[in-house]
Amino acid sequence: MLITADMKMADLIHMDFQLLAFIQRIGIPLGFREKTINEVCEQHEVNVDFFLQLANAFHDTDYFPKEKLLQFKADWLVKYLRRTHQNYLEQKIPDIQAKIIQLEEDLKETTQSYELIKNFFKEYIGEFSTHIELEEKTVFPYVLELSNCIELGKKTCEFNEQFEDFNINQYLEEHNDIEEKLFDLKNILIKYLPPPTDNGKYNSLLFDIFKLEQDLKDHSRLEEKVLIPRVKKMEEELENL
Amino acid sequence: MVQILVAEPSYLVRKGLSTILQELKAVTKIEEVQSMEELIDSLKSSTPHILIINTTLSSVPEVDEFIKKYTSDVQVISIFNTPIPDDGNELVLSVFDSKSVLLNKLRNQVKSVQQSVTQQDNSEELSDREKDVLKKVALGKTNKEVANELFISTHTVISHRKNITRKLGIKTISGLTVYAILNQLIKLEDIS
Structure with missing residues (x-):
């Protein structure tokens, strides 16, 4: 169903509770009373069209x-993306x-398996953090400064100092796939670890991994299909100033 | 599980095809792409058993070349935007085909692919040679080192690795290491 501005915000969540994370990240807290999407967005200074397009994209x-x-x-x-x-x-x-x-409790008999999984995930966290750090420390500041330059109609001192030699293609080269290890972890848990004594714990862990994987897919799609083309367009604009 | 990739620019036609494929009740995983870029991205990461592709996409030289080079063992079915005579060729569909014609053509194709896929899926166990390769990869050796130690070509190593990943559902080297230790192919102490 297409999400529109006159829908009540509370109804939106009843319709698709997966959107809760999105609403949180766009900077809107709960407590909607009977307000429509339009009203809630205005109240929290979120552009309503931006909200609707993203909500629809995540919903369907x-x-x-x-x-x-x-x-x-x-x-x-x-x-x-930062949120x-x-x-x-x-x-x-x-x-x-x-x-x-x-x-650990479940895998007591085979301490080795526990250590393996724990270390495997630790390694993953390392990769994940490096990936995010590159975006937070280089790519996003670059994008913001680039956008600032376009607004001012000239290259700013900051831009010349910090990003003289940087462009988005450099980032693309390093933008690697961070979902692969999660994919492996799923299969190791589903197929290869000794059967658990407590299924509940395994299931809850697996569920979280599946959800994170899906979330990351949406996230990369936004970066690859929207942010990067947008930045390329801005880079062209800046060249032609 | 038969995997089908539908490459069709029109949203309406794409959805229609997916709906018809779902009616076939064979165990299938259907993926959809709408542009040349998406198609190439998708084929790079996984190989479907059947590729249903609109001729406006497959006639682009770049796509044609890519399909021939990387997906030689994929059954390709073409979709035409124009009416085509019914001459019994099951590898061509037209957007004007009736439901019964479409269902029959697709059912036969899926059926024949399904038989070979089921046979393949049943041989999930790693072969001895694949185990040899896996052991070395799990210890962190490069394709070239593995090739030298097992007296096979790098190309053969790569093809073994592809099969290992397909059979186990594990893509990364550290994932393969975990598998190899859990299954006692190598010992934890072996890893430096």
């Missing part, structure tokens, strides 16, 4: 309004890690 994977998304301010996208990163690092990853630690 077939609905991906690439052209429309490309018109929004790059700053909004960066803000959203998503924060959510991964502060919630999703630590949740999974805590659940892996809980497996």
Whole structure:
């Protein structure tokens, strides 16, 4: 179903509770009373069209309004992607890690398997953090400064100093796939670890991994299909100033 | 599980085809792509058993070359945007075909692929040679080192590795290491 501005925000969540994470990341807290999407967005200074296009894209994977998304301010996208990163690092990853630690009890007979899984995930966290750090420390500041330059109609001193030799293609070369290890972890848990004494713990861990994997797919899609083309467009604009 | 990739620019036609494929009740995984870029990305990461592709996409020289080079063992079915005579060729569909014609053509294709896929899926166990390769890869050796130590070509190593990944569902080297230790192919102490 197409999500529109006159829908009540509370109804939206009843319709698709998976959108809760999105609403949190776009910077809107709960407590909607009877307000519509339009009203809630105004109250929290979120552009309602930006909200609707993203909400529809996350609600229905077939609905991906690439052209429309490309018109929004790059700053909004960066803000959203940053909040998503924060959510991964502060919630999703630590949740999974805590659940892996809980497996120790189950895998007591085979301490080795426990250590293997724990280390495997630790390695993953390392990769994941490097990936996010590159975006947070280089790519996003670059995008924001680039957007600033375009608004001012000239290259700023900061831009010349920090990003003289940087362009988005460099980042693309290093932008590697961070979902592969999660994929492996799923199969190791489903197929190859000794059967658990407590299925509940395994299931809950697996469920979290499946969800994170899906979330990351949406996240990369936004980066690859929207942010990067948007930045390329801005780079061209800046050249032609 | 038969994997089908539908490459069709029109959303309406794509959805229609997916719906018809779902009616076939064979165990299938259907993926959809709408552009040349998406198609190439998808083929790079996984190989479907059947590729249903609109001729407006497959006639692009770049796509044609890519399909011939990387997916030689894929059954390709073409979709035409124009009416085509019904001459019994099951590898061509038209957007004007009736439901019964489409269902029959597709059912036969899926059926024949399904038989060979089921046979393949049943031989999930790693062969002895694959185990040899896996042991060395799990210890962190490069394809070239593995090739030298087993007296086979790098090309053969790569093809073994592809099969290992397909059979186990594990892509990364550290994932393979975990598997190899869990299954006592190598010992934890072996890893430096």
